[in-house]
Amino acid sequence: xxxLAPIAELRGRRVFPGEPLCTIxxxxxxxxxxxxxxxxxxxxxxxVEIDFANRRISVKxxxxxxxxxxxxxxxxxxxxxxxxxxxxxxxxFADERLVPYNGSFTGILHILQASDSPQQRSIYxxxxxxxxxxxxxxxxAPVYVLSIKRPQDGVIMAFCSVCGAPLHRVPGSxxxxxxxxxxxxxxxxxxxxxxxxxxxx
Numbered sequence: 001x002x003x004l005a006p007i008a009e010l011r012g013r014r015v016f017p018g019e020p021l022c023t024i025x026x027x028x029x030x031x032x033x034x035x036x037x038x039x040x041x042x043x044x045x046x047x048v049e050i051d052f053a054n055r056r057i058s059v060k061x062x063x064x065x066x067x068x069x070x071x072x073x074x075x076x077x078x079x080x081x082x083x084x085x086x087x088x089x090x091x092x093f094a095d096e097r098l099v100p101y102n103g104s105f106t107g108i109l110h111i112l113q114a115s116d117s118p119q120q121r122s123i124y125x126x127x128x129x130x131x132x133x134x135x136x137x138x139x140x141a142p143v144y145v146l147s148i149k150r151p152q153d154g155v156i157m158a159f160c161s162v163c164g165a166p167l168h169r170v171p172g173s174x175x176x177x178x179x180x181x182x183x184x185x186x187x188x189x190x191x192x193x194x195x196x197x198x199x200x201x
Contacts, residue, residue, distance in 0.1 A: 011050045014098050015042040016132055016157050018166040019194050030058030062100050071140040077107055079131045086111040088123045106143050113147035114188055126188035132157040134190050154190035168197035
């Protein structure tokens, strides 16, 4: 399992859904979190709040001034469905500073903006519904055309297609593995992927 950050570093930090925070031995789960195999994880994008007096940890939604994605800016979103084999719809929820948008914006990720590989077949080879993405907006207005071809862009959090548990990245590859059921999956993985595992040799 990925090493958990010290509690002192968690307070006020912005986290993604599924990101591990601490164990249930350390704190009680509050709002905006859930427990998975003894580990308290963020259930939403927001800011960590810790009540030391009652030993309770929560993730509070972050609100801010509405803003629109800009051309060539980094955005974060959740893949919500593929109307066609080569196309993925993305719900954009935060800007490049991880400040959430108050409005709801839709992005379109075409397979040609996922990879330059000549073996492109399906957008599902790179992104699947439920994945959290770091992408670049190529257009200045809705509906936003997105790209994940830049080196830092791609999937930063994904969940197992078999059991729904968070997937962990295998370092040095685009392979993701489920520590719960052993399922392995492929994505266009960002180097900023949240969870990483080192397999035993």
